[in-house]
Amino acid sequence: MASRSEATPRALITGVHGFTGRYLRDALCAGGFDIVGTCARPSESTSGEVVLDITDLEQCRRVIDQHRPDYIAHLAAISFVAHADTEAFYRVNVLGTTNLLQACADVGHQPRKILIASSANIYGNAYEGIITEQQAPQPVNHxxxxxxxxxxxxxxxxxxxxxxxxxxxxxxxxGQADHFLVPKIVSHFKRGAAFIELGNLDVARDFSDVRMVADAYRALLEGEAAGEVVNICSGKPYSLGEIIAAMEGIAGQSIEVRVNPAFVRANEVKLLIGSTDRLEALVPGLQRPPFEQTLRWMFEG
Known part of the structure; x- marks a missing residue:
């Protein structure tokens, strides 16, 4: 085990190379944490990360026992909705998470806090308006x-x-992949594309800045809350049309928007946003960059 001061808290981040993991690592490093990052394959270990296949219980036991982290942020998951291996969603997301918790019990280690990332995707598309944590799940994909x-x-x-x-x-x-909606839009403007194909421009969704998410995760790890489920959201809706308009102002150029029927979902709910009440109660004073500022940051990066 790497030596460290007993006063320095150690955080284990699974999926540290993922989009969120990189920002959470920076946020925790800024807070004086000693970071142990994990990745799934040896080829991904570029900065001394620990190789960990979370679907292997014995590997989970070994890593937890060796590093005895004060905090665990479990971000590793199969998160691409169109992933071809259906079984992998359950093997990694369910069994892998089970293994991580079981490993703590098996080696007799009690972290100060474990943060496990789920997703607002569990709410599905059946509800319109502000969604609280009490809303019953209605998932629509694996x-x-x-x-x-x-x-x-x-x-x-x-x-x-x-x-x-x-x-x-x-x-x-x-750093978010271009197959996600907002990076796709920003990349079209960055390369001066003449047109972009999108779905329903009137659909409005809740968007946040990844830096806010990382700050919220750090605060929840350091805070007293346990046995809680918390929405991580802005509470503000943005339509595709509004994002396009904002990017036209930032880039100083217009773009032709073509509605591709393949991107339009039947009976799609027009407005879906999260309730911030519980998050604000647990993390008072959380700073949220204005979304136009986030778009400008991405465009200029």
Whole structure:
């Protein structure tokens, strides 16, 4: 085990190379944490990260026992909704999370806090308006269904481990893959594309800045809350049309928007946003960059 001062808290971040993991690592480093990051394959270990296949219980036991982290942020998951291997959603998202918690019990380690990232995708598309954590899940794909199953499994550990489950709504920032909606829009403007194909421009969704998400995760790890489920969201809706208009102002150029019928979902709910009440109660004073500022940051990066 790497030596460290006993006063320096150690945080284990699974999926540290993912979009969120990189920002959470920076946020925790800024707070004086010693970081142990994990990645799934040796080829991904570029900065001394620990190779960990979370679907292997014995590997989870070994890593937890060796590093004995004060905090665990579990971000590793199969998160691409169109992932070809259906079984992988459940193997990684449910069984992998189970293994991580079981490993803590098996080696007799009690972290100060464990944060487990779920997703607002569990709410589905059946509800319109402001969604609270009490809203019943209604998943519409294997990704969301695996996250619902994971949440129910994690709840069985609430009386044994100090756990917070987060349900992030849409968030974005520099470094997010271009197949996600906002990076796709920003990249079209950055390269001066003449047109872009999108779906229903009137659909409005909740968008946040990834840096806010990382700050919220750090605050929840350091805070007293346990046995909680928390929406991570802005509480403000933005339509595709509004995002396009904002980018036209930032880039100083217009773009032709073509509605591709393949991107339009039947009976799509027009407005979906998260309630921020519980997040604001647990993390008072959380700073949220204005979304236009986030878009400008991405465009100029």
């Amino acid at each position: 990704y969301a269904t695996s996250k619902v199953a994971m949440e129910f499994m994690v709840r069985t550990w609430f009386d044994r481990l100090p756990i917070v489950i987060t349900r992030p709504f849409n968030y974005t920032g520099r």
